[in-house]
Amino acid sequence: MVYSLTPFARLWCSLHGDDTLKSALITGITGQDGSYLAEFLVSKGYRVYGMVRRSSSANLSRVHHLHDRIELVFGDLLDQNSLVGLIESVGPDEVYNLAAQSFIPTSWSQPVLTGDFTGLGVARMLEAIRTVDPGVRFYQASTSEMFGKVNAPPQNESTPLNPCTPYGAAKAYGHFLTVNYRETYGMYACSGILFNHESPRRALEFVTRKITHAVARIKHGLQDKLKLGSMDARRDWGFAGDYVRAMWAMLQQEEPEEFVVATGESHSVAEFVERAFSHAGLAWEDHVEIDDQLIRRTELELLVGDASKAREKLGWEPAVDFEGLVDLMVDADLEVVEAETSGAGSPHSS
Ligand code: NAP
Numbered sequence: 001m002v003y004s005l006t007p008f009a010r011l012w013c014s015l016h017g018d019d020t021l022k023s024a025l026i027t028g029i030t031g032q033d034g035s036y037l038a039e040f041l042v043s044k045g046y047r048v049y050g051m052v053r054r055s056s057s058a059n060l061s062r063v064h065h066l067h068d069r070i071e072l073v074f075g076d077l078l079d080q081n082s083l084v085g086l087i088e089s090v091g092p093d094e095v096y097n098l099a100a101q102s103f104i105p106t107s108w109s110q111p112v113l114t115g116d117f118t119g120l121g122v123a124r125m126l127e128a129i130r131t132v133d134p135g136v137r138f139y140q141a142s143t144s145e146m147f148g149k150v151n152a153p154p155q156n157e158s159t160p161l162n163p164c165t166p167y168g169a170a171k172a173y174g175h176f177l178t179v180n181y182r183e184t185y186g187m188y189a190c191s192g193i194l195f196n197h198e199s200p201r202r203a204l205e206f207v208t209r210k211i212t213h214a215v216a217r218i219k220h221g222l223q224d225k226l227k228l229g230s231m232d233a234r235r236d237w238g239f240a241g242d243y244v245r246a247m248w249a250m251l252q253q254e255e256p257e258e259f260v261v262a263t264g265e266s267h268s269v270a271e272f273v274e275r276a277f278s279h280a281g282l283a284w285e286d287h288v289e290i291d292d293q294l295i296r297r298t299e300l301e302l303l304v305g306d307a308s309k310a311r312e313k314l315g316w317e318p319a320v321d322f323e324g325l326v327d328l329m330v331d332a333d334l335e336v337v338e339a340e341t342s343g344a345g346s347p348h349s350s
Contacts, residue, residue, distance in 0.1 A: 023047040025090050027077065027125070028098030029070070032201045033141070035062035037096060037244040042069045044248070049090045051075040051099065062201050077121030083128035087136065094137045094251050097125050100171070103205055104145070107167035115170045122174030126181045126189065134187050137251045140178040142191035143171050144236070144262070144303050153266065154306035157193070157258050179258075188256045192247050195262035195305040198325060199240040200332030207269060208237065208329065215276045216333035218287055220341055227291040231270040236304045238263045239320035239328075249314040259314065262305020267322050275326040280334065 024041050028034040029050025041048050048070040050063065063070065073090060075082040077099050087095075100118040101107065107114040122140055129136045145168035146161045163169045175191050182189040202209035207228070214226040238261075246261045277284035310316045320328070 021047075022093045023049065023090065024094040024096060025049045025051060025073075025086060025092040026096045026098060027051040027075070028100065028141070029063055029072070030059050031098060031102070032062065032199055032203070032240050033197075033244055033247075034096075034098050035066075035201055036199065036241045037098065037247060038063060038066055038070050040241075040244050040248060042066065047071070049073050049086075049092065051086060053077075077117055077124060080124045080128065083124050084132060087128045087132040091133070092136055094139070095125065095129060096139045096141075096247060096251075097122060097174075098141045100141065102167065103203070104165050104167045105205075107165055107170070111166035114166050115173075117170075118167060119170035119173035122177055126177060126187075130181065130185055130187065134185060136188075137256075138178070138181075138187065138189040139247050139251055140174055140189070140191040141247075142175040142178075142193045142258075143168070144193060144195040144260075144305060146172045146175055146193065147303060150302050153302045153304035154262075154264060155303065156260050156306040157309060182256055188251070190250050190253075190256035191258050192243075192250055193258060193260045193305075194243055194246075195236040195238065195260070195303065197238045197240040197243040198329065200329050200336075201240065202329075207233075208272060208326075209333075211269075211273055211276050212326070212329040212333045213337075214287075215280045215282065215330055216337040218282060219280045219334060220337050222337065222341070224287060225289050226287050227289050228269065228273070229291065229293075231273065231288075231290065232268055234266045234268045234303075236262045236264065236266055237272070237322060237325060238318050239325045242318040242320055246310055246314060246316045249310075249316055253313070257313075259310045260305045260307050261310050261316065262307045263318055263322070264305060264307060265322060266304045271322075272326060275323060276330050279327050279330045 024046050026034050026037055029038055038048050050070050050072050052072050053076040075086045101114045146163050147155045147159055148162040148164040148168050161172050163172045178189045178191045181187050198208040204213055217223045243261050250259055273284045
């Protein structure tokens with residue numbers, strides 16, 4: 001059943017400070033962040049609706065453990081009517097737009113589709129909210145990739161955007177549109193400019209998860225080599241479970257604003273590799289090979305975030321540091337591979 005919160009009910013709740021009746025619509029709930037955000041909002045007493053697109057086979061492994069606490073509703077960022085229908089039927093207080101084509105190499109091979117999902121998808125959702133209920137609070141998942149080629153670290157909310165990938169460019173479009181709708185229509189629309197954040201639920205094509213999953217397979221004797229592009233590439237990596245708290249906090253402010261969310265620390269792929277292998281009791285030199293074919297066209301060496309504003313205004317602090325993140329990802333992948341090899345099936349994502 002789909003519940004809807006009428007404008008009267010929303011007013012009643014806000015007058016009585018009653019958060020338990022709040023409802024949120026999350027696009028991209030089947031992704032890494034969507035699953036952590038759903039857990040977090042459920043723990044806050046929200047009614048959580050997750051938008052999923054039609055697929056010939058179920059893709060719900062990251063939210064399977066929440067099946068009796070969230071409601072899945074069909075929609076697609078490529079389809080305007082489906083978004084309008086969802087805003088009407090769900091009547092959310094808050095919309096978190098996390099859906100996107102988020103893998104940079106795919107944005108080079110499919111730049112048009114990436115623009116459609118990741119850029120125009122934001123326009124479709126903003127239009128749906130504006131026409132059905134402009135009082136809905138809107139969060140847009142912006143990214144540090146919008147900074148692109150920067151002159152110097154760190155980057156904050158005032159750093160000019162200079163994207164250098166189709167993904168970054170599409171995200172910059174969505175980012176500016178979110179600002180435009182706020183300024184032009186007075187909507188509560190804001191973007192979180194999030195630096196890289198990882199977890200055991202990260203897709204396998206991303207370098208962090210590729211490493212930790214390979215470490216687990218090597219430990220279990222299922223493979224011997226791990227091929228990587230540049231080991232020198234550097235990133236500001238945080239834990240996804242920490243970052244979704246900042247998304248929610250942004251929608252609880254009196255005024256909508258942009259916030260950078262980051263750890264402020266830069267680590268290389270080499271550091272990640274060293275920590276991951278040693279955590280599993282392995283020597284990375286015995287297993288890692290450099291493959292020039294995997295080197296990215298544009299490497300962004302200087303991306304490091306300054307999250308002072310989020311720390312001050314949102315009271316946000318990350319709970320997991322770099323070493324803790326690598327360790328928890330390795331431990332989770334060791335468990336996953338162990339379960340696969342023993343025939344027990346995948347344990348629930350942690
Ligand atoms: P993710 O794991 O790749 O998840 C992407 C989600 O988008 C999936 O649920 C996917 O659904 C959904 N989706 C894609 N196209 C769609 C469409 N046309 N209609 C409806 N749903 C669609 O991404 P993530 O890591 O959770 O990131 C969440 C958001 O934050 C993304 O917008 C990403 O660009 C942004 N972001 C991420 C990071 C990071 O480091 N993780 C940093 C900054 C910003 P399916 O399961 O059906 O494919």
